[in-house]
Amino acid sequence: MTIMLQKPPSAAWNPESVREIAERLKPLDGPLLPILHAINDQFGFVDERALPILADVLNLTRAEVQGVVSFYHDFRRSPAGRHVVKICRAEACQAMGAERLIGELEKSFGVKLGETSADGRVTLEAVYCLGNCALSPAALIDGKLHGRLDAARAQAQVGK
Amino acid sequence: MTQLIYVPDDAAALSVGADEVAQAISAEISRRGLDAKLIRTGSRGLLWLEPLVEFATPNGRIGYGPVSADRAAALFDDPGHPKSLGLVEEIPWLKSQQRLTFARCGITDPLSLKEYESHGGLKGLRNALKMPCTDIVEQIVDSGLRGRGGAGFPTGIKWRTVAATQAAQKYIVCNADEGDSGTFADRMLMEGDPFLLIEGMIIAGIAVGATKGFVYIRSEYPHAFAKMTRAIEVAQAGGLLGRSVLGSAHRFDLELRLGAGAYICGEETSLLESLEGRRGQVRPKPPLPAIEGLFGKPTVINNVLSLAAVPVIMAEGAAFYRDFGMGRSRGTMPVQLAGNVRRGGLIERAFGLSLREIVEEYGGGTASGRPVRAVQVGGPLGSYWPPRLFDTPFDYETFAEKSGMIGHGGVVVFDDTVEMAKQARFALEFCAIESCGKCTPCRIGSTRGAETLDKIIQGEQVSENMLLIRDLCEVLRDGSLCALGGLTPMPVLSAMDHFPEDFAAVK
Structure with missing residues (x-):
């Protein structure tokens, strides 16, 4: 069973397809994370209204589902901006000026780390290591990995 | 005979434009009507040379790197291209390695x-x-x-x-x-x-x-x-x-x-x-x-x-x-050299090579050209070490004797602009962000530790607060179920012990 990655969110909220995803992936060993990923990918975030449906399909309490959703950084509780910049602020990137770069991007996008701009154009998020540590600073911009990144190149990606 | 050309599709290579280079090469092959085939491989691990393009020859593969998309077409004209690296296998950085685990990486089509x-x-x-x-x-x-x-x-x-x-x-x-x-x-x-x-x-x-x-x-x-x-x-x-x-x-x-x-x-x-x-x-x-x-x-x-x-x-x-290795560390270790370093990448060698060989000979010093001040070995829970410890051989026990660890083999280089108190603070902040919340010292102590380091950085009751940090580190080490809480003291204490001057400054 394949789990799709990096697809732009394709659907507006609809409980039937949440239930369909959950039923389809339920036979997997340990199905909750694959289901949450699938929902996150399809809708762009995990809507509050999905939780009771998942609890019902998987025979869990709503609290259990809520606990899992809130534990992992990947599962969004609200939609992201049209562009998502996940910038690495771990040590290797720090050694190459990641903190300064983050400051520049915060200024240029008008957001703080972890926020989405008011016009919905961009979400800027911290990530802790993208495995591109010899080509720091690194960021994942709309699913594409960038190395030796500077503010101008990041802005150009988001400007598109 | 079909000319074989290799371009990596490793994520690091892609992050500096390998796909664009591959497209430019494909376009040039069609434009010239050449009998050539482009093969996507993993990376050789000479990451500062990515995108690294290789052409098969009867003597072995000739490498060019780093290649940019706009210069890729020129590779077909000029064997003496300025980015020519000669035979890839003969590049000393690679030739001196002992690749057992990474023997095929960068050479073969990963899906064949x-x-x-x-x-x-x-x-x-x-x-x-x-x-x-x-x-x-x-x-x-x-x-x-x-x-x-x-x-x-x-x-x-x-x-x-x-x-x-x-x-x-x-x-x-x-x-x-x-x-x-x-x-x-x-x-x-x-x-x-x-x-x-x-x-x-x-x-x-x-x-x-x-x-x-x-x-x-x-x-x-x-x-x-x-x-x-x-x-x-x-x-x-x-x-x-x-x-x-x-x-x-x-x-x-x-x-x-x-x-x-x-x-x-x-x-x-x-x-x-x-x-x-x-x-x-x-x-x-x-x-x-x-x-x-x-x-x-x-x-x-x-x-x-x-x-x-x-x-x-x-x-x-x-x-x-x-037969590879030293002491109780047998076999080879894929060391990953990263951060502020001129020649970063993957170095697979038998255990026992020194940190100095890794940082100075392979790494060639910092990317910024400034002096190396510190390395962190073993990830975010590893110790910060100054150059005077660089003669330590890469070996589980020797590193442990010096209150360090090799961990998963990551070596991150910092130049002399690094502020060690901030690095110590980051270690605690990271612990706070990533703590699973099970053990109290890790869940709460990490946040209190970061706050205490803020006070130290601001010059507030430095010696008292340093004592508090040491005390907290002891609790973290002894009172946590897993390595996140248990080892967060390593970067913190090593920064304090090896770089005390960064904690004494009163602003």
Whole structure:
């Protein structure tokens, strides 16, 4: 069973397809994370209204589902901006000026780390290591990995 | 004869434009109507040269790098191109390495099972299939292989426990939640030679009597996840995975699972919780995962590099592998050189090479050209060391004697602009962000520690606050179930001990 990655969110909220995803992936060993990923990918975030449906399909309490959703950084509780910049602020990137770069991007996008701009154009998020540590600073911009990144190149990606 | 041209599709190479270079080369091949074929490989690990383009010649592959898309077409005209590196295998940075695990990475098409086999793949598995299961386990014990994830626990002993535990179902779990900053070997291997990991997991399965495996890959590695997904499909179609491994009586099925952005899930019990679909909270040990692991069943849980070392051991014998290394650290270690460094990348060498060789000879000093002030070895929970400790050989025990650890083999270089008090603060902040919340010192102490370091940085009651930090570190070390809380003191205390001048400044 394949789990799709990096697809732009394709659907507006609809409980039937949440239930369909959950039923389809339920036979997997340990199905909750694959289901949450699938929902996150399809809708762009995990809507509050999905939780009771998942609890019902998987025979869990709503609290259990809520606990899992809130534990992992990947599962969004609200939609992201049209562009998502996940910038690495771990040590290797720090050694190459990641903190300064983050400051520049915060200024240029008008957001703080972890926020989405008011016009919905961009979400800027911290990530802790993208495995591109010899080509720091690194960021994942709309699913594409960038190395030796500077503010101008990041802005150009988001400007598109 | 068809001219073969190689361009990596490793994520690091892609991050500096390898796809654009590949497109430019393809376009030039069509424009000139050449009899040439472009092959995408993993990375050789000479990451400062990416995108590294290679042309096959009768004498070997000639490399060019770093190549930009707008200059790629010129490679066809000019053998004396300014970016020419000569024969790639002869580049001293690569030639001096001892590549056992990364022997094929960057050379073969990662998804060609045929090429995998023609370059020595599956030999280990075929040998294993001819042996009694207990002999496989003993080979791994004899090889001296220790867990490459960081803990350094003997892999064969873990396998022995699982093999000896009776159960209707056992599992092989590969920990590919490579979250340490400065490490990328697992990623490179999954992208560049995925069948090696698959082969290692199958051998593990046969050895301990497990018929099912899971690879838990962090979501920050979408390229590795995609490559492994396809590699598993190819392996299933090729009779490597499924009800009869290479026509034998052994069954082995393999599935991938995607992490969801939690550093703690690299801790083995937390990873098992996550695989089962729960919050990634650490489990107390005992019971050991080898006895009660995934879904309560006996489980081998090993790092990517541990499992990827297995096929070589089974192909060449335990003694061959054990002959590399020093002391109780046997075999080779894929060291990952990163951060502020001129020539970063993957260096696979026998244990025992010094940190100085890694940082100065391979690394060539900092990328910024400024003096090296510190390195952090072993990820975010590893110690910060000054250059006066650089003669330390890469070895589990020697590093431990000096209050350091080699961890997963990451070496992050910092120049003299680094502020060590801020690095110590970051270690505590990171612990606060990534704590699973199970143990109080880690959940709350990390936040209080970061606040206390803020006071130190502002020059507030420095000596009293330094004492508080030391006290807190002791509580963290002794009062945490797992390595996140238990080892966060390492970067903090090493920064204080080796760079005291950075903590004394009163602003």
